[in-house]
Amino acid sequence: MPxxxxxxxxxxxxxxxxxxxxAWYKDRHIQDVxxxxxxxxxxxYVGVAADGSQTGEFxxxxxxxxxxxxxxxxxxxxxxxxxxxxxxxxxxxxSFAFLDPA
Numbered sequence: 001m002p003x004x005x006x007x008x009x010x011x012x013x014x015x016x017x018x019x020x021x022x023a024w025y026k027d028r029h030i031q032d033v034x035x036x037x038x039x040x041x042x043x044x045y046v047g048v049a050a051d052g053s054q055t056g057e058f059x060x061x062x063x064x065x066x067x068x069x070x071x072x073x074x075x076x077x078x079x080x081x082x083x084x085x086x087x088x089x090x091x092x093x094x095s096f097a098f099l100d101p102a
Contacts (some may be wrong), residue, residue: 005100007039007072009060012041012093018056022046023089025058032083037073039067069098 013021020045030042041063047055063070073096 003066003101005066005098007060007062007064007069008097008099009062009096010093010097011058011060012056012090013058013088014090016056017088021086022058024084024086025060028084029086030060032079033060033062033076036075036079038067038075040064058073064098073084 025044030044033039034042039062043061045059045061049055060084065072
């Protein structure tokens with residue numbers, strides 16, 4: 001079992017709703033996710049291009065326990081109905097990636 005495992009959730013807001021989406025994510029969504037067993041800590045990041053401009057891509061970085069990725073995603077999806085989901089999200093943009101130390 002790895003010392004620390006992370007989950008990166010990549011997403012985008014619908015055009016013109018980036019500020020609303022970021023506020024919801026920071027003020028509500030991270031707390032909802034952290035209420036799911038296995039999720040320890042979370043932070044929201046905004047993608048930045050080489051020229052310093054924002055890319056419009058958001059990255060949620062979560063420290064998770066050593067449970068298998070499938071179990072963690074399963075727990076997250078099982079709790080989705082209890083979460084407040086913003087209608088500012090572009091649902092087609094969401095992706096998940098787990099990271100373990102090398």
